[in-house]
Amino acid sequence: MMRAMRVLIGLMLWTASGHAAELNHMVNDRTIGARLEGLNYPDTLRKDLRSGLTNRVLIRVTLNELNKLQGTRAIEIAVKYDLWDETFSVVQRRDGTVVNDQVLKTLGEVLTYLRNLEMPNLFPVVADMGPLTLRAEALLNPIERERMEQIQKWVRENSSYVPLEGAAESTSNAMFNRIFEQYARNADAAAEWRETVASPVFSVPRP
């Protein structure tokens, strides 16, 4: 019994600590979609989702044919907790258009939804498509470059941040710096958390 419990706990821990996320294609109505499973969101997500503020997951999916870019889609999932109804509004947009709008009742349902994302009908299937790959870059609560630059300017003007005082870098400060570093590497969007996943090579039947 104890051994079984240990195995069970071990399995739970293994699941919680997260194995690598997987990205797979799906074909439906002559379109290629993506299924993104097992994203390892930060531990703070559970609390953030119940903050009453909107949490956004931005996923940029690209389709490549022999390393040649065939198309890009921006998927945004906005989750907002209703403090009174205690439900979660989950809206999925594709390139700015709402494609799915639902209300989930529990935090567990939201986490399951976010960890098993289905994004159908992203790219049309065209004739003579060679070997294909999908790539998804997921960002949690992304911050636009312009907005970050404004904050950076504000900090420069107002901060009491001086060398000695920065000696012990705080976690929040590290988060702030992490976002800056992403922009320093010329990323066009940055976030506290981001993960990139690529699919195995696949092919689709001719239409």
Place this chain on the structure above:
Amino acid sequence: MNRRGQLETTSVKAATTWLCAIMLALLFSAQVFAQSAAPSALLVEDLQCRGNEATSCEFILGYLYLLPGDPVDEDEIGNARLRLASQPAFRSVDIYLEKGSSRDRVRVIVEVDEADPYAREWLAGTSWRIDSLSQLVSGRLTHQNLFGTGKLLDISGFAYVPLHGRVRSEYSARVQYVDPHLLDTKRNYLIAGIAGITNEFEGLDQERSEIDAFVADVTIGRRLWDFSYFSVLYRYIAHADVHLALPQSDGSVARLNPTVNNYVLVASYGWNSEDDPYFPTRGSRTVLRRTWTDTTEADWDGGFRKTWTTAGGTSWYAKVLEQPGTEYRGAIEEEMEASLGFARPIAGSTSGEIRRGRWYVEAGYSSSNTFRGDHFREYGLKVGVRLDTRSFGVVDLYALGTGMDITSRGTP
């Protein structure tokens, strides 16, 4: 009224009642529909802080530009979180909503986890310079969130101890208070400090000087543009005792007690665009000063340092003249007039004791004249390691060795 008339009246009343009921129902449903279809229009009922012990809630809420009665602005809340996150006073910052007194009202909660308000820095180095062996030890302790309002109290001590050879010693201590936002202004700052110093120096020509001084100073400064600042310092010399022993050409020694300044006035312009105070990888620092005293002529001094990083993560830095500090304090460093160095990063330890670090090698050069007018050049090599540790703060350990070359001799 006849029976038909009564029936008609009753029918009209019933129809009116039904009509009213239907209209009310329509109105109600329209309101309900309008509520569900309209975007969230939550209003801020109150703003509260949680988790703050050393930091005042007023200080924290100063980073959030929302007031009770305002609509909930999620962008502004996100910006406030980033502003607060930029402050080293907090380990983490979280902002969330709680239900208010009615359905359209919420409380905005800013929850912080405060970092250790004390920052520590240690510097220890052994140097063989010219013809004497010395040990430098320096420490600095700063409370970076005084009164819970982001003011700074900085205490530093410095000892340069002769171990062998000529006497070159210095012991000093300084306490300073820094208000980064003087009178709650955005760009103005104030520094007020007191310092004591005792210094003994023996030169190559056996000239000796001994100085004991106690000073108080106040600086008013203003941050300019993105990285620059301008400041004016007034230093009052409360006590100064200077003794000079100067060997003469006839073999005698002249002993002097010169008059010292009563005040020093310094105007400074500087900038600091380095990306990290202790482990910079790019940017520059500079300071340019003009100093006036009541007994000597006005003088210029300053320094410049440029840092850049090449492929592979090696950071290079070049420095000319004085090591520039920042607007709030000078740098404590044993240095040479000009130096060029490089640094390689050291990864943090798995235990977390060492958060980050780097080792560095620096070649330097200085030149000066002796008391009798000899011109000498000093070439040196400095090797060190700088670590950001959990227990001790920033620790810098180094060894410096120099050689000397006298090239000319003037007249005393």
